[in-house]
Amino acid sequence: MTIITRRILSVLPALITVATVAAPALGAAAESGKIAFNSDRDGNVEIYVMNADGTGQTNITNNPARDREPAWSPDGSKIAFISLRDGNDEIHVMNADGSNQTRLTNNPTFDYFPSWSPDGSKIAFGSNRDGNFEIYVMNANGSDPVNLTNNISSDNEPAWSPDGSKIAFRSDRDGSREIYVMNADGSDPVNLTNNPAEDRHPAWSPDGSKIAFRSNRDGNNEIHVMNADGTGQTNLTNNPAFGSSPSWSPDGSKIVFASNLDGNAEIHVMNADGSDPVNLTNNISDDVEPDWGPGLDTVGLLDTVGLVDPVTSEWRLRNVLGGVSTFFYGNPGDIPFIGDWDCDRVDTPGLFRLSDAFAYLRNSNTEGIAEIRFFFGNPSDIPLAGDFNGDGCDTLSLYRPSEQRFYIINRLGANEGGPGPADFSFLFGDPGDKPFVGDFDGDGIDEVGLHRESTGFVYYRNTLTTGIADNEFFFGNPGDRFVAGDWGIVDGTDTPGLFRPGNSTFYFRHTNTQGFADSQLVFGQPSWLPVSGSFGLD
Helix, strand or coil, X not given: CCCXXXXXXXXCCCCCCCCCCECCCCCCCCCCCEEEEEECCCCCCEEEEEECCCCCCEECCCCCCCEEEEEXXXXXXXXXXXXXXXXXXXXXEEECCCCCCEECCCCCCCEEEEEXXXXXXXXXXXXXXXXXXXXXXXXXXXXXXXXXXXXXXCEEEEEECCXXXXXXXXXXXXXXXXXXXXXXXXXXXXXXXXXXXXXXXEEECCCCCEEEEEECCCCCXXXXXXXXCCCCCEECCCCCCCEEEEEECCCCCEEEEXXXXXXXXXXXXXXXXXXXXXECCCCCCCEEEEEECCCHHHHCCCCEXXXXXXXXXXXXXXXXXXXXXXXXXXXXXXXXEEECCCCCCCCEEEEEECCCCEEEECCCCCCCCCCEEEECCCCCCEEEEECCCCCCCCEEEEEECCXXXXXXXXXXXXXXXXXXXXXXXEECCCCCCEEEEECCCCXXXXXXXXXXXXXXXXXXXXXXCCCCCCEEEECCCCCCEEEEECCCCCCCCCEEEEEECCCCEEEECCCCCCCCCCEEEECCCCCCEEEEECCCCC
16 A cells, blocks of 8 residues: 655665664654743753743753753754753753753763754854864764864854755964854855954844844954855944844744843843844842743744554544644545645645545544535546645645556645546556655645665656656665655755554655755554654644
C-alpha cells in the first residue's frame, strides 16, 4: 500500500543507517512568541520568560547558581542557556517551561553565548577551551564540538543567520571589537563594522536583511542596525542610557533590548526604526539579555508527522508542540493522505477507498464523517495531495502506475461527483516507482517525485511536465516509507523524511542534499502508515 502525503518530499540522502542524528526539531511543550531574559530579582541570576507585552514574568530555572544568556530553539520548544551550577560557565538546555535542564558542554573552561542553527540541529557558541575565545559549533545534543574560527584573537557572541548559511560574531582580530560574518563552516570571515569603537551582540533580522548590534561609537552603548553587508549603519536608540543585547520580534517589526533608560537595567521593546521604546519589566532588579522566541503563527506552519493504523483506522497526528491528536477515521484498507482542503493552512485527513474508488475528506483533525466525498480515479490509482497551482489550497491528483503518468487536477469533486478531467498530465518514472509530492524549490507550488526502491534513488522535478529528473540522489533502505515537509525552519521548501518500520523511527533531513539525518523521532508502531503535514497547534 502506498501512502502519499501532502508534501512527501524527495531529495534525500544516502542509505541512512543512522549516524549523526540531532535532537528533533519537533519539540515538546513549546512556549512560543515569548521573550526569555535573565534577572536577579530572586536573589541570584535566573532565566525568566514573559509574554511579548511584559505580562506573565516567570522564573523557569529556579537554581541557586547563576543562569543567563537564554537562546530559544527555532521551534520554540527549548531554551539553551549558560549556567555556573557545575563550577564554571557551561552550555545547558531545557524545555521551554524550564523542565529537563541538561548540561551540553563539559569542560573546565568557559562556554558562552549559545545560538541555534535555523533547523535546530546545531548550536554555535563561544569558548576559550583552546586557550582563547573561539566560535564553536556542536550538535544540539552537545556532541562533536568543532572550532570554526581558529584565530589567535578573541572571537565570541555568534549569531546564526536565518537561512543557516552565515554566522555573525564579535572579534577583536583587527584591533577593536567588531562585528564579523563568516560562512557557517567558518570560512571567509569579513569585518562588517570597520569602526574603532566597540561593536558587539549581533542579531539577525528574521528575513536576514539586517543585523542589529550594540556599539559605543557615540559615547555610550546604543543599539544600532545595519544591512547584512555592513552598509547603512544607524543608531536606533540615541539616548544617554546604555542599550545592549538586541533581539528581533518574529515578524521583524520590533526589537527587544536591555537598557537603563529608566534608571536600572530593564527589558525594553521598540519599533524596528527605534521609535516608541517601552519598558516591559518595570522591576527594581536588573533584567538583561532578552531573546525573543518564535511566534505561534510561524511555529504553527512547520510540518510534522503522523501515523495511521491500517487495521483500526486510528490516526495519531503530532503537532510541533509535541501534542498528539488521536481519532478514528476510515475503514481498514483505505489509503490515508493529508491535505489543506479548506485553505486554512491546517492539513486534515483524506482517504481513498479502493472498494468504491471514492475520496473522503475531513476539514478537522477529529473523529467524524467525511465532509467532502467524490468519485476519484481507478482502484489501482495512487492519490497525490498537493497545491499544484499555488493558490494556497490542496487538491487531489493521481499517479497511474500502469501508465507511469501523473494526472494533475486543480479542484476537488463535490456532491459525490468526480472532479472532472485532469487539467494536464505528463509521463515521469519507471514501473514500480513510488510517487510523492513536495514543494522542492520553495516557489509555493507542489511538484512530484519518485522513490525507486530497487536502487534506493529518489528523483524529482521542479515543474509539472514530462522530462528527466531535476535532482536525484540515494536515500533510504528498502521498506522505508517516505514523508516530506518543511521541517525545523519555515522557509517554504520541503525536504525529505522517512519512517523506518524496523525501529518505528522517523528520520528527517533539513536540506535537499545527500547526507545523514539531521533529526529523528521515535513514534508509533511498525505496521502503521506515515503521513506528514502542518496539523496546527491544538
